[in-house]
Amino acid sequence: MSDPKKPFFVGYLPAPPDLRLFLIVSIVSFVVIFGATGLLIGSTQDDPGPGAGQGRQTVTGVVEMIGYPVIHVTQGTDRIPTGRTLILSSGGKNGAVGRAAPLEGQVVQVSGLLLERGELDMVQLRGGNNGLQAADGNGAVPRPKPLGRWKLAGEICDGKCYAGIMRPGRGLAHRACANLCVAGEIPPVFVSSQPVEGSDFLMLTGPDGGVMPQEGYDAMAEYISVEGEITRHGDLLVFAMDPTTIEVLP
Amino acid sequence: MSVKYVPVQWNRNKWIYDAVMLAGVALFLWIFVELAPGLLSHERPINAPIHNGRAFGACAFVMLTVILCIGPLARLDQRFLPLLYNRRHFGVMTVFVAITHASFIIDWYFNFSPTNKYVAVLSANTDFGQALGFPFEIFGVFALIVLMILSATSHDFWMKFLTPPVWKRLHYLIYPAYAAVVAHVALGVLLDAQNVTFLWIVLIGSLAVATLHLLAAFSETRGSDTRAEGTDWVRICDAHDITEGFAKIARLPGGDRVAVFRQDGLLSAISNACAHQNGPLGEGKVIDCLVTCPWHGFQYDVRNGRSPAPFTEKIPTYDIRLHGSSVMVNPVANPPGTPVDPVPVPQEVLA
Amino acid sequence: MSGAETILLLVRWWLIIGAMISVAFLFIGIDRIDEDARGAYIFRPLLVPAILLIWPLVLWRWYVLEAGREIWSKHYRPPRASHLVAAILMAAGIGTALFLGLSNRQTWPADIAPERLSAPGEANE
Numbered sequence: 001m002s003d004p005k006k007p008f009f010v011g012y013l014p015a016p017p018d019l020r021l022f023l024i025v026s027i028v029s030f031v032v033i034f035g036a037t038g039l040l041i042g043s044t045q046d047d048p049g050p051g052a053g054q055g056r057q058t059v060t061g062v063v064e065m066i067g068y069p070v071i072h073v074t075q076g077t078d079r080i081p082t083g084r085t086l087i088l089s090s091g092g093k094n095g096a097v098g099r100a101a102p103l104e105g106q107v108v109q110v111s112g113l114l115l116e117r118g119e120l121d122m123v124q125l126r127g128g129n130n131g132l133q134a135a136d137g138n139g140a141v142p143r144p145k146p147l148g149r150w151k152l153a154g155e156i157c158d159g160k161c162y163a164g165i166m167r168p169g170r171g172l173a174h175r176a177c178a179n180l181c182v183a184g185e186i187p188p189v190f191v192s193s194q195p196v197e198g199s200d201f202l203m204l205t206g207p208d209g210g211v212m213p214q215e216g217y218d219a220m221a222e223y224i225s226v227e228g229e230i231t232r233h234g235d236l237l238v239f240a241m242d243p244t245t246i247e248v249l250p
Numbered sequence: 251m252s253v254k255y256v257p258v259q260w261n262r263n264k265w266i267y268d269a270v271m272l273a274g275v276a277l278f279l280w281i282f283v284e285l286a287p288g289l290l291s292h293e294r295p296i297n298a299p300i301h302n303g304r305a306f307g308a309c310a311f312v313m314l315t316v317i318l319c320i321g322p323l324a325r326l327d328q329r330f331l332p333l334l335y336n337r338r339h340f341g342v343m344t345v346f347v348a349i350t351h352a353s354f355i356i357d358w359y360f361n362f363s364p365t366n367k368y369v370a371v372l373s374a375n376t377d378f379g380q381a382l383g384f385p386f387e388i389f390g391v392f393a394l395i396v397l398m399i400l401s402a403t404s405h406d407f408w409m410k411f412l413t414p415p416v417w418k419r420l421h422y423l424i425y426p427a428y429a430a431v432v433a434h435v436a437l438g439v440l441l442d443a444q445n446v447t448f449l450w451i452v453l454i455g456s457l458a459v460a461t462l463h464l465l466a467a468f469s470e471t472r473g474s475d476t477r478a479e480g481t482d483w484v485r486i487c488d489a490h491d492i493t494e495g496f497a498k499i500a501r502l503p504g505g506d507r508v509a510v511f512r513q514d515g516l517l518s519a520i521s522n523a524c525a526h527q528n529g530p531l532g533e534g535k536v537i538d539c540l541v542t543c544p545w546h547g548f549q550y551d552v553r554n555g556r557s558p559a560p561f562t563e564k565i566p567t568y569d570i571r572l573h574g575s576s577v578m579v580n581p582v583a584n585p586p587g588t589p590v591d592p593v594p595v596p597q598e599v600l601a
Numbered sequence: 602m603s604g605a606e607t608i609l610l611l612v613r614w615w616l617i618i619g620a621m622i623s624v625a626f627l628f629i630g631i632d633r634i635d636e637d638a639r640g641a642y643i644f645r646p647l648l649v650p651a652i653l654l655i656w657p658l659v660l661w662r663w664y665v666l667e668a669g670r671e672i673w674s675k676h677y678r679p680p681r682a683s684h685l686v687a688a689i690l691m692a693a694g695i696g697t698a699l700f701l702g703l704s705n706r707q708t709w710p711a712d713i714a715p716e717r718l719s720a721p722g723e724a725n726e
Contacts, residue, residue, distance in 0.1 A: 006328055006329070007329070008328075008534075008535055008537075008542075008544070009331050009332045009335070009544075010537065010542055010547040011261065011263050011264070011332075011335040011336070011546055011547045012261045012263065012547055013547070014262075015263070015332065019329060019332070022329050023332060026330075026332075026333060027270050030270060030271075030274050030316070031270065031273055031274045031277060033274070033312070033316070034274035034275065034277050034278040034309075034312065035274075035277045035278065035281060037278065037308070037312050037451055038277065038278035038279065038280075038281035038282045038286075038305075038308075038309070039281045039282075039285070039286065040447050040448075040451065041282065041304075041308045041447060041448050041451060042281055042282035042283075042285070042286025042287075042289075042305065042308075043285075043286045043289040043290060044445045044447040044448070045286070045290060045296060045301070045304065045443075045445070046443055046444050046445055047290075047292045047293070048292060048294065048295075048296045048297075048300075049293075049294070050293050050294055051294075052294050091362075092362035092363060093362050093363035093364070094363075094364065145721075146721035146722065147717075147721060148717055148718070148719050148720045148721045148722075149717070149718040149719045150715055150716065150717050150718060151715070151716040151718055152715050152716075153710040153713035153715075154710065164294075166297055166300070166358075167294055167295070167296055167297050167300070168296065168300070171442040171443075172382075172383060172438065172441045172442040173438050173439055173442040174359065174442075175375055175383060176359060176360065176370070176371075176374035176375040176385065176387060177358075177359035177360065177374070179374045179375055180359075180360065180363045180365060180370055180374045181363075183363075183365075183374075184363055184364060192715055193709065193710045193711055193712075193713050193714070193715075194711070194713070194714050194715055195715075196715045217375075217377075218377050218383070219383075220375075220383070221383065222382055222383050222707070223707040223708075223709060223710055225710070225713065227718060248382065249707060249710050249713075250707065250708075253637065254637055254638075254639075254640055254641040255637055255638055255641040255644040256641065256643065256644055257643060257644045257647055366606075366609075368609055369603070369605045369606055369609060370605075371605075372604070372605035372608060372609070373603060373604070373605035381701040381702070381704075381705045382705040382707070395654075398650070398654060399651070399654045399655060402650035402651035402653075402654055402655075403651045403655065405644065405647055405648065405651075407635070407637075407638065407644070407648060408648075408651060410635065410637070411634070411635060411659075411662055412658065412662055413662075413675065413676045414676060414677075414679060415675060415676065415678050415679055415680055416658075416662075418679055418680055419680055419683070420655075420658075422680070422683065422687050425687040425688070425690065425691035426690070426691070426694065428691060428695070429690075429691050429694025429695050429698065430694075432694070432695045432698045432699065433694070433697075433698035433701075433702075435702075436698040436699050436701060436702025436703070437698070437701060437702055437705075440702040440703070440706070441702060441705060441706055441707070444709075449703075452699075453699065456695045456699065457695070457699075459691075459695070460688075460691060460692035460695045460696070461692075463684075463687075463688035463691060463692065464688050464689065464692055466684075466688070467684045467685040467687075467688040467689075468685070470681065470684065470685065471682075471685060505678070506674075506677065506678060521677045523676075523677040523678070523679050525676065525677075528677065528678075528679035562636075562637070565677065566673075566674070566677055583674060583677075585673060586673055586676075586677075
């Protein structure tokens with residue numbers, strides 16, 4: 001039985017006078033709760049990092065395939081000095097493996113959006129020949145320099161989102177997106193806890209120097225430690241990860 | 251309280267309810283989407299689709315948390331019943347906010363790939379083996395489907411068509427759905443974000459929901475409703491126990507609840523379950539000679555269990571008699587709308 | 602066809618069947634089984650999303666009402682006792698989810714330095 005002394009609310013009738021103060025307090029609390037949670041959550045979002053697009057760049061260089069395509073710049077711009085090594089991708093979640101492989105070892109002209117985060121430089125190629133085409137000139141792939149076997153701590157990301165096409169472009173909420181990118185042949189990168197030979201990130205390949213193996217997808221965006229061979233290609237570090245050594249960190 | 255169905259039976263309180271609800275949601279989203287980016291001291295801004303997706307996702311979580319607190323609060327304290335009154339609009343609004351969240355995420359994280367974006371939601375991460383890196387999106391998909399079912403079946407037609415008990419069982423899906431939302435958040439953003447503000451809000455909100463529901467459910471099992479025993483006529487209470495204009499509820503041997511009302515010195519017994527949503531009629535009161543449900547104000551003539559014309563709702567009635575001052579009820583319900591002669595309260599009780 | 606594509610194909614068919622049933626129900630069925638719906642048309646589009654989603658339940662209720670198999674006493678038995686079970690299960694689910702989330706939070710391994718295990722040529726030559 002309801003308490004006869006308590007006010008009884010009927011939806012289609014005016015609220016009982018005894019209940020009005022309670023209802024006004026409820027309404028104010030409701031609006032305050034929504035405003036306060038919106039402010040608290042909205043103003044405490046993590047920093048998405050400094051990666052960003054730097055506008056269209058057109059350079060000439062030599063293509064090298066290291067699982068994924070890179071070019072060693074032979075004729076740069078103000079933004080991209082000669083001698084730089086750029087990782088290549090296409091638009092969306094598409095890599096440039098198929099486009100670049102036939103031009104391996106050749107001099108090409110590369111044009112597209114430069115994405116930059118720290119020492120990580122990636123170019124999102126324009127469509128068709130405008131993005132990548134054979135060019136005149138001389139150049140050779142620099143001799144790779146092996147740096148030995150290393151154990152690194154850090155996170156596997158897709159090189160394009162991490163470089164700034166998405167902000168944030170890392171972390172577990174972004175894991176599925178990163179998997180889609182790498183499955184689309186966008187080069188993955190390993191973000192190291194501390195710089196390795198001066199670089200915070202390394203382009204990631206499988207142990208044989210090919211594309212990233214399945215274990216890499218399963219470890220994507222987790223903080224892990226992993227061993228592998230590091231090789232310097234131009235000014236780019238490449239980490240041939242040994243997937244059997246992946247350990248998830250606490 | 252339908253005569254003919256209309257999309258929404260508006261009244262002043264519903265307008266106020268919706269206005270307050272929309273004001274809260276709009277304030278949340280405006281602060282999160284428009285104001286918060288200016289307060290963040292980031293070198294470069296979060297992408298708008300990600301920021302907006304987070305805003306709508308967090309808003310849907312807060313909305314669902316508040317909605318799920320209303321029910322048990324109203325059971326524990328009747329003053330919260332007005333918050334229950336138009337809760338269905340709150341629920342429908344939540345679905346739209348949740349769909350907006352899902353759209354931002356799907357059109358951003360799962361888009362731009364050779365794989366169809368909906369296929370990608372189900373296939374981009376299939377690492378189900380552990381909590382870290384679990385495809386938490388799947389919990390969100392489940393919760394969103396449930397929310398869509400619940401909001402789509404919120405019109406009164408569905409309560410009548412499915413019957414209130416089937417409708418209620420269907421709407422019990424909100425419990426696994428809310429647990430799934432918490433899992434979606436806990437294995438998604440809580441593992442991802444370094445800042446712990448949202449973590450605390452999720453912790454406090456979801457534990458409040460769990461605690462309130464457990465409290466309300468346990469108070470129901472320890473409820474004051476008497477259990478009437480026996481196979482034939484069963485004793486409900488003493489005639490003294492029933493206040494004029496109110497009822498005494500008892501659980502009959504078969505499990506049904508009866509509400510014995512006293513109106514103008516006469517006692518009548520009706521089903522405790524309202525025909526609309528099975529609201530507890532015995533917790534209502536008599537207004538203008540009609541029993542009024544505390545949930546949505548549906549009304550019945552206590553002598554025959556019928557809503558006043560032009561309304562057509564009917565509830566079962568029970569045969570009633572007095573044995574001394576004991577109120578006795580035949581536990582076999584009469585078909586809905588069967589008139590039963592009320593019995594006068596004994597003189598000594600009235601005195 | 603992948604598992605995900607199969608699921609989406611089934612979803613598509615579920616919705617297509619639901620669309621056909623909503624046409625039949627809203628043009629024919631509803632007038633036969635609910636007198637309050639007769640002459641009321643504006644609210645009917647509101648019912649379409651639910652029929653798309655839960656059409657097997659719609660078919661079952663339509664059949665029960667058409668066949669006169671409705672048992673009135675069942676309308677007045679709210680599943681109130683189930684709330685305790687539902688509340689306990691939900692609380693357990695919330696607790697499990699929060700535990701898994703909080704216990705698996707990682708911290709960025711800023712203090713772990715890269716370690717050179719062997720110089721070039723040592724391991725593989």
